[in-house]
Amino acid sequence: MTLSMFQAIDQIDQIFVTSQHRLVSDLPAEFQSISSAILSVIAIVLVFALLFAITTVLERKGLGRMQNRYGPNRVGPCGFFQPLADGVKSLTKEDLVPRTADQLVHFLAPVLLVMAAFLAYAVLPVGRNMVLVNLNAGVLYFFAVGSLVELAVFMAGWSSRNKYSLLGAMRAIAQMISYEVPLVLASIVVIMAAGSLSTVSIVDMQASYTGIWPHWFVFTPWGFAGFALFMIAATAESNRSPFDLPEGESEIIAGYYIEYSGFKFALFFLGEYLGMFATSAMAITLFLGGWAAPFSFLTWIPSYLWFFAKLVLLILIFIWIRGTLPRLRMDQLMSFAWQFMLPMTLLNLFVAGVWHFMPAGIVRWLVCIALLVAPAILLSRSLKQGKKFAVRHYRFAE
Amino acid sequence: MNPLTGYLLLSALIFSVGLAGALTRRSAILVLIGIELMLNAANLNFIAFWRYGPNPAALTGIMFAIFSISIAAAEAAVGLGIILAAYRHSQTTELDQMNSMKG
Amino acid sequence: MTVTFLILAALTLAGTVAAMAMRNLIHCVLALTLGFAGLAALYLLLGAQFVGFTQVLVYVGAVAILAVFVIMMTQSAGPAMQPIFSSFWMTGSVVAAAVFVVLAWAICRSGFASQVLPPPVEAAVHPIGDALMHGYVLPLEIMGLLLTAAMIGAVVLAMHEKRRTP
Amino acid sequence: MFGEGILKGLAETARNFFGSYVSKDRLTTVQFPEQRLPQIEAARNFPFLVYDGEDWQQGMRCVSCFICEKECPPKCIFIEKSTDKKPDAVGKPQFYPKVFNIDVSVCMSCQICVEVCPFDAIKMDVAFEHSTNNRFAGLLWDKKELAKPNEYYRQIHPIEAAAVDAALAEERAKVAAKAKAAADAKAAAIAAAAASTSVEVATEK
Numbered sequence: 049m050t051l052s053m054f055q056a057i058d059q060i061d062q063i064f065v066t067s068q069h070r071l072v073s074d075l076p077a078e079f080q081s082i083s084s085a086i087l088s089v090i091a092i093v094l095v096f097a098l099l100f101a102i103t104t105v106l107e108r109k110g111l112g113r114m115q116n117r118y119g120p121n122r123v124g125p126c127g128f129f130q131p132l133a134d135g136v137k138s139l140t141k142e143d144l145v146p147r148t149a150d151q152l153v154h155f156l157a158p159v160l161l162v163m164a165a166f167l168a169y170a171v172l173p174v175g176r177n178m179v180l181v182n183l184n185a186g187v188l189y190f191f192a193v194g195s196l197v198e199l200a201v202f203m204a205g206w207s208s209r210n211k212y213s214l215l216g217a218m219r220a221i222a223q224m225i226s227y228e229v230p231l232v233l234a235s236i237v238v239i240m241a242a243g244s245l246s247t248v249s250i251v252d253m254q255a256s257y258t259g260i261w262p263h264w265f266v267f268t269p270w271g272f273a274g275f276a277l278f279m280i281a282a283t284a285e286s287n288r289s290p291f292d293l294p295e296g297e298s299e300i301i302a303g304y305y306i307e308y309s310g311f312k313f314a315l316f317f318l319g320e321y322l323g324m325f326a327t328s329a330m331a332i333t334l335f336l337g338g339w340a341a342p343f344s345f346l347t348w349i350p351s352y353l354w355f356f357a358k359l360v361l362l363i364l365i366f367i368w369i370r371g372t373l374p375r376l377r378m379d380q381l382m383s384f385a386w387q388f389m390l391p392m393t394l395l396n397l398f399v400a401g402v403w404h405f406m407p408a409g410i411v412r413w414l415v416c417i418a419l420l421v422a423p424a425i426l427l428s429r430s431l432k433q434g435k436k437f438a439v440r441h442y443r444f445a446e
Numbered sequence: 447m448n449p450l451t452g453y454l455l456l457s458a459l460i461f462s463v464g465l466a467g468a469l470t471r472r473s474a475i476l477v478l479i480g481i482e483l484m485l486n487a488a489n490l491n492f493i494a495f496w497r498y499g500p501n502p503a504a505l506t507g508i509m510f511a512i513f514s515i516s517i518a519a520a521e522a523a524v525g526l527g528i529i530l531a532a533y534r535h536s537q538t539t540e541l542d543q544m545n546s547m548k549g
Numbered sequence: 550m551t552v553t554f555l556i557l558a559a560l561t562l563a564g565t566v567a568a569m570a571m572r573n574l575i576h577c578v579l580a581l582t583l584g585f586a587g588l589a590a591l592y593l594l595l596g597a598q599f600v601g602f603t604q605v606l607v608y609v610g611a612v613a614i615l616a617v618f619v620i621m622m623t624q625s626a627g628p629a630m631q632p633i634f635s636s637f638w639m640t641g642s643v644v645a646a647a648v649f650v651v652l653a654w655a656i657c658r659s660g661f662a663s664q665v666l667p668p669p670v671e672a673a674v675h676p677i678g679d680a681l682m683h684g685y686v687l688p689l690e691i692m693g694l695l696l697t698a699a700m701i702g703a704v705v706l707a708m709h710e711k712r713r714t715p
Numbered sequence: 716m717f718g719e720g721i722l723k724g725l726a727e728t729a730r731n732f733f734g735s736y737v738s739k740d741r742l743t744t745v746q747f748p749e750q751r752l753p754q755i756e757a758a759r760n761f762p763f764l765v766y767d768g769e770d771w772q773q774g775m776r777c778v779s780c781f782i783c784e785k786e787c788p789p790k791c792i793f794i795e796k797s798t799d800k801k802p803d804a805v806g807k808p809q810f811y812p813k814v815f816n817i818d819v820s821v822c823m824s825c826q827i828c829v830e831v832c833p834f835d836a837i838k839m840d841v842a843f844e845h846s847t848n849n850r851f852a853g854l855l856w857d858k859k860e861l862a863k864p865n866e867y868y869r870q871i872h873p874i875e876a877a878a879v880d881a882a883l884a885e886e887r888a889k890v891a892a893k894a895k896a897a898a899d900a901k902a903a904a905i906a907a908a909a910a911s912t913s914v915e916v917a918t919e920k
Contacts (some may be wrong), residue, residue, distance in 0.1 A: 116741045153579065184674050185598045192602040194611025199582060200619055218621070221614055226609075245674045371732075406706060426840040428718075435899040449554065452556055453591070454656045456558045460584075461567050462649035469641030470634045475574060475620060482612065483565055489600075497595040502563055504681050505712030509688075511592075511600045512677075515607050516692050521610045522698030526619040527706030533623040542635055 062321035062349045064091070065177050088180045096337060099359075100321045101131035107367045114371035133315075137299075141310035146209060149307065152205035157200050159307065164196035165322035171247050171292050172329045175339045179248055186247040187239060190330055191232055194285070197323060198224050201294075201304050202317070208307035216303025219378065220294035223284055227387040231281035231327075233393035237274045238265050238334040239401040251338030260344045264337040269416035272399040275335040277393050282327035283383070288366060290373035293381060328362040329355075366431030389397075390425050395423055453494035461487035474532065474539045480526045485518045551593060561587030572633055574620045582613045599674050725874040736836040756874055759839035761819045762828055772811075772842045776804055776836035783828035783837055791821035792828065803834070805883075805890050817861060819845065820854040835879045841871050 058064070070085045145154055156371055171186035173179040183189050188225060198221050205217020242250045247431035254264050260284025265271035284291035295303035306314040332338055336358050339351035376384070399419050406412040464483030468520020471477055489511045529539060536544050564584030571577045585608040592601035635641070681689050735741045745752055766774035779796040795814035803809040828837050839864070847853030869876040 070830050091717075113732045113735045117733055118742060118744050120748070153576075181600065185602050188599065188602040188606070188674075192605035192610065195606055198614055199579075199609060202614065203579065214621075218618075219619075225614065238750065243675075244732060302575075368725065368728060372728045373721065426659075449623060450608050451656060452554060452558070453595070455653060456561070456591075458652035458656060459644065460588075461652065463562070463565045464644045465648055466645035469644060470638040472633060472635045473574060475616060476569070476577060477621070479577065479616060480569060482566070482608075483581075485569075485585070486585070486608075486704070489604075490588060490591060493592050493595050493597050493600060496597070503676075505676060508597055508600055508677060509680060509685050511597070513682075513692055515600070515603055515686060516696060518567055519607050519611060520696050522615060522701050525704040526615055527703035530619055530622060530707045534622065539623045540631070545703070546673055 057348045061176055061352075063350075064175070064352070081355045085180070092180065093166065095168075095174075096169065096322060097318070098324060099325060100318055101135075103321060103325075103363055104134070104317075105130045106363070107370070109399065110364070110367045111371045114368075117305075138311050138314040141410040143310040143312065144245060144307075144413075146307050150209070153203050154307075155312075156330045157204035157207060158305075158312045158319065160203065161197060161200035161319035162260035162315050162322065164193055164200060165198075165319045165326060167193045168326040169329075172326065173248050173251050174329075174355050175350070178339075178352060181292065181395060182248045185245045187235060187245045187250075187330075187334075190247075190326075191228070193230070194323075194326075197319075200319070204308070205304035208304075210307050212302075213304045216300045216306070219300075219409060220287060222295060223287070223291065223385075225282045226382060227284035227389070230385065230389035230393045231285055233332070233390070233395065234274045234281060235334050236271050237343040238394055240397070240400055241265060241404070247333050247338075251340065252335055253398075254337040255340040257344035262337055262340055262342060262343075262344070264340070265334065266335040266337075268403060269420055270403055271335055272394050273392070273396050273399070273420050277389060277396065278331050278335065281389060282324075282331060283366065283369065284326055284381070286324040288324060288352055288371040290376050291381060292375060293378060299355055311328055312368075324366065325359065325363070328359055328366070331362065332358045383431065385442045388431055391427060392420075392424060395420065450494060453490060453498075457487045457490040457494065459467040460490065461486075470543055472540045474529045474541050474544075475526070475542065478522065478529065481525075482518060482522060485514060485521075489514050557587050557594060561591065570603075570613050575617065578613055578616050578620065585613070590671055599677050612698050632704075719816060720761060732870045736818070746823045754841050758841045759826055760824055761822055761827075761840050762837050762842045762844070762861070763835055763840045764815065764858065765838055765868050766862050766864055767865050769832065771859070772865070773801070774864075775858075775862060776803065776834050777812050777815065778809040778834055778836070779815070780833070782831050782833070786827050786831045788825060788827060789823050791818045791823075792816070793818075795915075802867060805887050812858060815858040815861060816855055818855050821851060835883065838868055838872070 067315055068084055068087055072080050072325065075083055079134040102323040109119035109127065120130040123129040145151060151222075156317060164384050169319045171189050189210045196229050202217050202225070205213045205220070208214075220257075238250060241243055242253050244250060244253075254262065256263050261267070266275045291424070295305070300306075305313060308316060332355065340368075341347045341351075341354050400415050402414050402419065405414060407413065450458060451515050456515065463482045466480075467483065468477045468480030471480065490512065492510045494507075496505070496511075502527055531545060533539050534536040536546070538544065559586050563584075564580050564587055567580035568577045571580060585604065589604040589608075591603045592598075592604060617686055730761070731741070765774075765776050767776065768774035777793050781794055781796075782791045784790075784794050793814065793816040794812050797811050797813045799810075800808040801811050803811075824839070826839055829839055863877070865880075869880070
């Protein structure tokens, strides 16, 4: 490869960054920083709203296929314009507000939810040099903004003056708080290893190669365990199946957004999916090397394409899991969080320390894997203990 | 008036609002919240003095604020637990009505 | 005295005053979160990123939610029927006003107003971590102990008393 | 073991996912407006009025006896009797409905009108795409909209229609036989009268 080829690849990789610079550079100096920020914000909003639209149709089609159905296939080619139809429908629907509802809080809840979800994208590097703000405490910011979601959920559930919505909100908050602890603890191993809270430097650490193999944190025992724990906690955090109790249709109808209709309902939907994308993107940033290519010979593909490929892959896994697993019971959910996730994440911290201080080699791998697998098996045994399920005989329902 | 004075005055205002709430409200929960507000006002003071003090590199104000936030969290948890226990005992959270030592 | 500071200060004050003066307890807590968020923004304005985000994480994400849970569990949500201020509200507000007057007088007399200000600094996370692990390691350990004790205490306090069966 | 069931489930859904693209037999969905399943014999939706022959007004079997109107649980049938008579299915002169309305927005498809009709004049239809823009006038059907030929009835409920047709034919045959018997009796009487007069004449002679 010649030097010019490297330059061309670099130009394609940085095309959005340079075009943003070019657009902004004509403006007077005092407007440059703010207009470049606005450009980035518009780009983020558009791209992730589009991803939301694509995901809804992919999810419905994928779930349909998993259940041997077609899924949406009427609007446009193969049903891919379905989100457009859904959007038009939700916009033209009547916006109902219960008479006894707390009008202002009822209005603010979906706005706060979507706002919090979009705020989280500020620190996510979607490509090389492509991050809105490189905060010193980026990961902390991410979790701080994520905690706003709980407040929005409570506002929605409480202001509707509906028993089901209040129950759903309480469930959602209890679940989110319980799973936020393992979520943060699972990401701390990466912060320990990287020695930084900045998302950009965490990705930079993973973007180098030994031979063709990348230095992603997921390729270590603690990294893999952390990734798995993080993804489980992220599933619970974004209220997705099998942890979708807050909106359990069969028990509490739709949970905290039962009294929302029309566009506000669509906003809740949007907020939920954006939260899922954000936590997936965080998992990618922390464990899967962010925008870095999986092999050193694939670095010529632009970094943002790698990021979105990984994101779509994680979304597909989310859909797959949703299509497979049934919903947990509330006590199972809680005991899983406190009796399995929390001890495992704490243990993972310890394992990361062991990994750091042991000399490199096969022994280190074996010790760390043993330290993780044995307690995992013991803990999962203890979760099942005392609950021996016999074959059930029905008197009337046979 | 320079920025430091502004921050200090704001912090004094927040402290007084918290104090007024803690002294005048009947609900025990809001009294606790008033105390939280007073702690927050102190935190703002710490940060403002750290920022405009003579030696920002020492990070003393930041450290104080971090520890104060953790203490406030612990205090809120214990305080709200006490309110819950008191509610179980006397079926009210109004401080005026919790006036019996018997029981 | 920038415009940003004035806006944030007004927001914070509005939140705190509303939190202390509203009738409905849930509204109080929601207004309080506005105040906490305003304070966090002020910390950011002062350059203390870590403290600002911790403030949001702890106060908005945990303390406010905890307060909301307690309000729900003690069934004190909804507009209050009785007067919300206690019988000696006059004395209380006079005391608070007096405290503010004294504080403001002290601040204005103290000579901060004429002081030359140092250039802005940014508190990076790294030095904070270093300080916590070296100079402040004992307070950190004690803090961990305190938080554990508080957690156990809160659990014991809030737990249902189990009836002993003979 | 830990997580074994989860893996099994994931494998199953993955098999479904890819299988549904490979073999069309897995997909049980009927793509409705283009594909339709054949109607089963017992399918029913809303009632209609049967007529015989070509002219729907002449051939209408209904004699406006009001039984269905009285029996209808949600009271969705409205009938007005005619003042004159016309021959019915069997040929007997009967009243016919001047007005026969069914409000299908009220109808609950219970088939009681069909059960009670002694003339086999009202039957259940299977058509179900009746959406209109006007939910009041558009769903109030009059006699003309309700009238469907007997051939249509045979088409949608073949077994049932055959039985009804057989019963009606028997009825018709009975009536015809009776008429023939009556005619025969009349003829015999005339013949007998003629014979007796001839006998008388003969005795007189």
